[in-house]
Amino acid sequence: MQTHLTDLIKDTPEGQEADAILRSCVHCGFCLATCPTYQLLGNELDSPRGRIYLMKQMLEGQEVTETTQLHLDRCLTCRACETTCPSGVQYGRLLDIGRGMIEQKTQRTPYATFKRYLLRKLLPNRTFFNTLMGVARLGRPLLPGHLKRTIPPKPATSNAPSNQQHTRSMLILQGCVQPSLAPNTNYATARVLDKLGITVISAEQAGCCGALAYHLGAQEEGLDAMRRNIDAWWPFVTRSENPVEAIIVTASGCGVTVKDYGYLLQHDPIYAEKAARIASLTKDISEVIAAETATLIPLLQAANTSANSASSYQLALHTPCTLQHGMKLTGKIEPILQAAGFHLAKVVDPHLCCGSAGTYSILQPKLSRQLRDNKITALTTENPELIATANIGCQMHLQSGTSLSVRHWIELLDEKLAHVKPNKTIPSTH
CATH class of the missing domain: 1.10.1060.10 (Alpha-helical ferredoxin)
Incomplete structure (x- = not known):
């Protein structure tokens, strides 16, 4: 052209x-x-x-x-x-x-400008968002059905992972809305990795990945959020003793952005090199688990023969766009779930978006709902018992349109391994 x-x-x-x-x-x-x-x-x-x-x-x-x-x-x-x-x-x-x-x-119109401003300021603020969700849940019973479905109930409390320290460690991005909407996702990740001999740690100063502001046109604001995360993670990455092996992201929508820090900050003379290092360390949780197959498979075999093991059932896997098109990680999760004994239902047109797309479901509600309903139809052609996904936005969006439970796949793996004790000696592949 x-x-x-x-x-x-x-x-x-x-x-x-x-x-x-x-x-x-x-x-x-x-x-x-x-x-x-x-x-x-x-x-x-x-x-x-x-x-x-x-x-x-x-x-x-x-x-x-x-x-x-x-x-x-x-x-x-x-x-x-x-x-x-x-x-x-x-x-x-x-x-x-x-x-x-x-x-x-x-x-933009003043209303559209204000709406986008609120999204940029409220969603990344964990404290305010948690408070907002608490108030919304109190009023949830009084809302009509279509609005009620957009407010998820308070998630069940989850046991925190053990305090056992391993020689291997990884950072985890807590995220903006995920700690309020689905805190068990990162807890489950920590418990699974604990069984694989990896300690999961969190940098308290790390916050929003920057994607929300960046994709709403406030690009410098988004870049500032990225710089704050780099500053928060840098001491763990560069410490002389036991530096972290990776930065884990359990929300693929955040992961695709953090993996892009090197590109997005390439012209920043102060952060370009650091951003490239952070990006190279960033892994979606599916990449981390797939790399630990040698340790994981014996644990899953023990789980599948255990009387206390969580039951296996048929599920439909929704692979988020950010995972399959953004990070090019199609096919990572399926073998893990199959090894855990789950049966995967056929999904029609798995490449198509569910309509969540960050704030898209708020800014383009009509199109978003159409895409969601089409995706749910595609996911349920073989009548699965639940839907699994890899991104909090997709999870909440799909859940608003179906009575089936929609969960992050790492939680299912965690439940499968709940009663399995790891081997005393964890082999290291590093």
């Missing part, structure tokens, strides 16, 4: 990157078949190809209108188009550049 970017942007790092991405697109249209919004709306401008055309116009200096903003806002950033694209177009990165630019060139 030929480009003629404006003088204002063509010589900037963002402009040079956007130019290279635009030139790599051959407008073949393969992306249309896997774009969720195009499948729903049938509008070329609500497809990756159409949005690329709109961003090209903007970068070439043509007028930016509310229509351009609308079609970019409707994008879920699921990146299914990247998985499909034969030319390797880095659509997600182009979209970040385009969204950053459009926030400078257009004005």
